[in-house]
Amino acid sequence: MSDKGFHTISELAKEFDVTTRTIRFYEEKGLIQPRRDGQKRLYTPADRVRIKLILRGKRIGLTLAECVEVIDMYDPDHNNLEQLHSLIDKVAQRRALLIQQKKDIDDMLAGLDEVQTLCEQALARSGSASRNSVN
Amino acid sequence: MSDKGFHTISELAKEFDVTTRTIRFYEEKGLIQPRRDGQKRLYTPADRVRIKLILRGKRIGLTLAECVEVIDMYDPDHNNLEQLHSLIDKVAQRRALLIQQKKDIDDMLAGLDEVQTLCEQALARSGSASRNSVN
DNA sequence: CAATTAATTGACGTTAACGTAAACGTTAAC
DNA sequence: GTTAACGTTTACGTTAACGTCAATTAATTG
Numbered sequence: 056m057s058d059k060g061f062h063t064i065s066e067l068a069k070e071f072d073v074t075t076r077t078i079r080f081y082e083e084k085g086l087i088q089p090r091r092d093g094q095k096r097l098y099t100p101a102d103r104v105r106i107k108l109i110l111r112g113k114r115i116g117l118t119l120a121e122c123v124e125v126i127d128m129y130d131p132d133h134n135n136l137e138q139l140h141s142l143i144d145k146v147a148q149r150r151a152l153l154i155q156q157k158k159d160i161d162d163m164l165a166g167l168d169e170v171q172t173l174c175e176q177a178l179a180r181s182g183s184a185s186r187n188s189v190n
Numbered sequence: 191m192s193d194k195g196f197h198t199i200s201e202l203a204k205e206f207d208v209t210t211r212t213i214r215f216y217e218e219k220g221l222i223q224p225r226r227d228g229q230k231r232l233y234t235p236a237d238r239v240r241i242k243l244i245l246r247g248k249r250i251g252l253t254l255a256e257c258v259e260v261i262d263m264y265d266p267d268h269n270n271l272e273q274l275h276s277l278i279d280k281v282a283q284r285r286a287l288l289i290q291q292k293k294d295i296d297d298m299l300a301g302l303d304e305v306q307t308l309c310e311q312a313l314a315r316s317g318s319a320s321r322n323s324v325n
Numbered sequence: 326c327a328a329t330t331a332a333t334t335g336a337c338g339t340t341a342a343c344g345t346a347a348a349c350g351t352t353a354a355c
Numbered sequence: 356g357t358t359a360a361c362g363t364t365t366a367c368g369t370t371a372a373c374g375t376c377a378a379t380t381a382a383t384t385g
Contacts, residue, residue, distance in 0.1 A: 065361070075362080080343060094350070094363060111294045116251015118341070125298065128305045136316060143309050146302050153295045153302075159246045160288045160295075163260065167281050167288075170263045174278050181271060200331075210332080215373060229333060229381070253371070 061090070061097040071110055081109060084119060086126075115156060125149065196225070196232040206245055216244060219254060221261075250291060260284065 089096040112122035247257035
């Protein structure tokens with residue numbers, strides 16, 4: 056289908072379970088810049104990876120702008136010293152945010168453990184109660 | 191200030207670093223139901239905890255509706271069997287989501303490590319380069 | 326007691342992230 | 356050759372989560 060390792064928009068939409076509109080929207084916002092075959096968009100593996108990174112960011116609650124920030128950290132367009140230092144700062148900040156998020160998640164997971172325990176206890180009681188009522 | 195262990199809206203707003211508008215908004219949406227002293231809202235410690243849980247949820251990208259879902263798991267209003275089973279299901283689903291999020295975060299953290307390493311290498315190079323140019 | 330200061334209600338505004346619909350072009354198959 | 360299937364552009368619609376502003380009331384303080 057897509058000959059030289061390119062992907063079509065609907066392939067990617069299917070793979071990542073988003074609509075084509077969404078992918079075009081990311082392009083509108085400058086998050087990806089696919090090649091063109093006449094009218095049609097052609098997505099390189101690199102484009103695919105960017106979409107993957109965007110969706111991963113979204114899953115942990117980043118805005119598209121924040122996704123861009125994170126993705127931009129990867130590319131080697133940061134030659135001068137100032138940019139390097141500011142990038143290091145950004146990395147540190149982002150790391151702190153992510154660690155806070157992990158803590159929040161762990162807290163929630165602990166909460167879920169409690170809830171589950173309570174549920175199971177309640178079930179056990181109602182189970183023995185019904186067994187009793189059967190006797 | 192707040193006599194019998196109640197909090198005022200501005201106390202909580204300050205504590206959690208949100209606006210009073212935000213707290214009232216959560217009330218509008220039914221997320222909290224503070225007492226009243228005439229006009230004024232009075233927040234119990236339980237209200238405070240709910241706000242805390244809401245904000246924790248938001249930090250990991252939950253919508254307000256999802257926050258409610260999670261918070262509702264805590265309260266013991268689920269007496270009958272069907273509800274218990276559906277609650278257990280929900281706990282399992284939520285757990286899976288949270289685990290996926292942790293994975294996403296770990297992936298991102300690994301990415302940040304790479305970026306940081308690259309930055310530091312680039313800095314080291316430019317550092318020795320400038321030292322050379324000084325000599 | 327007059328003047329801030331804090332709180333409330335109501336209404337409208339705003340931004341992000343898409344959804345939806347219309348109207349059109351392209352190509353592949355029958 | 357026309358009917359699908361897929362893709363494109365343009366444009367308006369929508370929802371969530373607040374912000375902002377105006378008018379009003381209540382409480383406090385010099």
